[in-house]
Amino acid sequence: MRTLNLGILAHVDAGKTSLTERLLYAAGVIDEIGSVDAGSTQTDSLALERQRGITIKSAVVAFTIGAGSDATTVDLIDTPGHPDFIAEVERVLSVLDGAVLVVSAVEGVQAQTRVLMRTLRRLRIPTLIFVNKLDRGGADLDAVVDQLATTLTPRIVPLGTAEHQGTKAAAFRPFRERDAGFRARLLDVLADGDEALFADYVEDPASVSYRRLRRALARQSRQARVHPVFAGSAITGAGIDELTTGIARLLPSTSTSTATATATATADDGGGTAGPPGPPRGTVFKVERGPAGEKIAYVRMVAGALRTRDRVTAGKVTAISVFDDGGTVPRAEVPAGRIAKVWGLAGVRIGDDLGEDDGDGRENGGGHHFAPPTLETVVVPRLARQKGALHAALAQLAEQDPLIDLRQDDLRQEVSVSLYGEVQKEVVQATLAEEYGIEVEFRESTTIHVERLIGTGDAVELIKKDGNPFLAGIGLRLEPAPERDGVTFELEIELGALPLAFIRAIDETARETLRQGLHGWQVPDCRVVLTRSQYAPRQSHMHATFDKSMSSTAGDFRGLTPLVLMTALRRAGTRVLEPIHRFELELPADTLGQLLPALARLRAVPGTPAPAPAGTGYVLDGDLPAAHVHALQQQLPALTRGEGVLETRFDRYQPVHADPPDRPRTDHDPLNRKEYLLRVSRRV
Structure with missing residues (x-):
């Protein structure tokens, strides 16, 4: 098979x-x-x-x-x-x-x-x-x-x-074979990609058999x-x-068996490769919820075989179904080359490379990078009493699609989602209505910016010093990291100098705090280094229970970390960047004159026009701020008589040259120490 x-x-x-x-x-x-x-x-x-x-x-x-x-x-x-x-x-x-x-x-x-x-x-x-x-x-x-x-x-x-x-x-x-021109057409196209075939064709076209051409067609098609x-x-x-x-x-295609999958392809037939036998390895490309709310991962196996009761980082496999004749059937395992639905992986996300748990808390093989959404919008329930249900429903949708980034604003009681385009609003709206019974409306979409560190900054707050009300002492240093490295947390304190629960609290709080930088945008790539720590050991009164007023808790470190981190961030400095799309535009030659001024108004930077493949127009590529992509899509039909064809894709972030835009904060604003301490101390 x-x-x-x-x-x-x-x-x-x-x-x-x-x-x-x-x-x-x-x-x-x-x-x-x-x-x-x-x-x-x-x-x-x-x-x-x-x-x-x-x-x-x-x-x-x-x-x-x-x-x-x-x-x-x-x-x-x-x-x-x-x-x-x-x-x-x-x-x-x-x-x-x-x-x-x-x-x-x-x-x-x-x-x-x-x-x-x-x-x-x-x-x-x-x-x-x-x-x-x-x-x-x-x-x-x-x-x-x-x-x-x-x-x-x-x-x-x-x-x-x-x-x-x-x-x-x-x-x-x-x-x-006897159809006029077909054999010649095959020879012309296939010889261009096959040196041996081309040499025989030049020497004697009649010597190249029709059977050989069909084999070459199959091979080059598979390649x-x-x-x-x-x-x-x-x-x-x-x-x-x-x-x-x-x-x-x-x-x-790939030859499979119930035990394992091996590649049976040869250079001549160009068949697919399932990967070598060994530990299971696959790619998660879809996640959905079952009738009981359970997570179901769609996995394409690349190597080995995944079996029920196998343990991977995302969880323990409890059930497997493979697709068969229009439906699915339960199986004890799924071999390389096949696609299956897998249950039991509570921690799985789209894009995960599924493999054996290697002990370091990560899946084998690393993840995939997808272009980020560049728009966001506030979702508002028509019935105010459904605000809590709306957040829970959107959280489930975000699990199925990690690029729907959920942003909760507790201060304004609002929630935002990230988008690729306006049609996605309809999808989210219809899904919430059909599956959760929640009618919603959307506010106008806005562009998502990011902040990147300009330099290195550090800050320290010690117990009972400089108005620190927490039984915690922290020193943090922030350093820029390469793009796509994400936020990493490292220790410069001695191991054992601080209980693991407190270190985990600092790590988690630092990552959450960096979702909103000095201007309210996420700081995506940086190193957070814990350089110093203090804590009050667990204490209690004689013949009494534990007294948290005398002892440090994880809450003390969660409360202090945003203050120290934002001070370090101020000293490092950040620069706001906007998303830039790469565009490619095919248009009639006589419309170029009116299109170029329109691109300039949208802050596009076009390259040099090149002749279109058909020879009847131009191909124009260049850079365009994501904020103006939708406007160009709307204006293009009128500018090109409906004949323009536009392709855009996210390319990079680049610094904003005008006054950087600010995004309203959704936290207790650690940049305002007095207000922050009033709110956090009240909660504590």
Whole structure:
């Protein structure tokens, strides 16, 4: 048995969810094809997905191609197509063996189609292209194929032609060796990526057999060097048999067994690699909650086999289910190469590299980095009494998606969430209403900045000195750290000089305090060093119980740490940085003159225009502040007659040159010592 983890990707409304339904129907998994419009599809389970006819959350379903020793189990992942959910797509791409990119035969290549293809090629994910909707009026396969070659990549190989397109009788007829021009087309594209084939072709084109060309096509397709093109209709079923055969023969798969998984690929067939036997290792790409509120992790195994009762850092595996013929079945283990649902991992988060507990509190292999969301908005319940329930519900949603950063403002009784785009507001709103019964509204979105240390700063507060009301003494030093290193906590005091519970309290409080720097923005990368400590040992009156007024507690250290840390932060100094997106814009040549002034007004820094691949316009790239991305998206149709295609992605943070913006604090403001002590002392 072979296994293939397959992604279906497309621009919105190109028909990828309908294609998923058709593939399941053709494999005998379902008896009736669901409808996106009717909300009866297998993979769109969210109410908003059914209402709007779009995919929001990735879904997994399995089916089998072929039978016996030639059978291939396909774990198919239906992914979102809307650009606001590109983070969901990126998480899925990390676990794919191959992909099918769906393009409409009527609308052709669209904005998100280009974004997805660039990402697939950058990650070198083997990809087939399926031109859908041949039965629709206005379908033109030849025009779309030309568009694919000019706007996506010239390394495409159409494997057939359309008959009766634009009608219900539309069909896909595969090319054969005798078809005029097909063999020459194969030679032209494949020889460019195969030196031996090219040498034989130059010497004697007739000596290169058609069988050799088909083997070269399979090999280069599995290596993501060429992209075979199929066509048909997900609604009528035209071309589905040919696409199914192509999935099994032209994309890399992995040979698995119930005990372990080993790679059976050779250089000639280009098959997938499951990784060596040994300790279990996998990637978590989705987390959801079960009916009883339990966490369920979606894991793609990379090596070894994960078994029930295995212990990893995120918890102990209590149950495993693998995807099989449209559903899931319980299994005692999941081998490398397969995708499974895993229960029992209470501490798991999306992006974790799942492995054996190595004793240092971290998963083997480290985590993945995802582009951060750059917008945030305040969520307000329509019923004031539901504020507590709203926070609990958003906390659960944040568990399922770590990039939905939750920010609680206890002073104003407000909660904020992070976003990639405005459509996500609808998703959060619908989810809260459907699953939690909470109706909410949103305030205007604002841009998320960060603060970085300018230098090094230190501060000390000792017991009964300088107005310190806590039975705790702390010395802290803050030092800048490289980007993406995060906040680290280190000790310069002797081991045993301070009880472990107090050290843990300082560490946790320091990390929480650094979520709001001098201007209220998070300080993401720095080293916190504990340089000095004091505490009053546990004491009690004669014949009496413990007296905390005479003894230090963890609360004393939690109360003092923000004061010391913010003093050190003031002395180090911080600089506010704004998120910058990298943009790439294709536009008609005659619209460049009016577009450049608009980019200048949005503080964009464009590069030098370059000719577009099709030769009918320009490609313009450059930098754009995240705060103005939405404005450019709104203005672009008018500036380019609706022909401009914009791709943006988070690139970096850069210093704000004007007066740095401040964000209202949500804590007790340790920058104001008097007010802080009044509030904290009252709590103590």
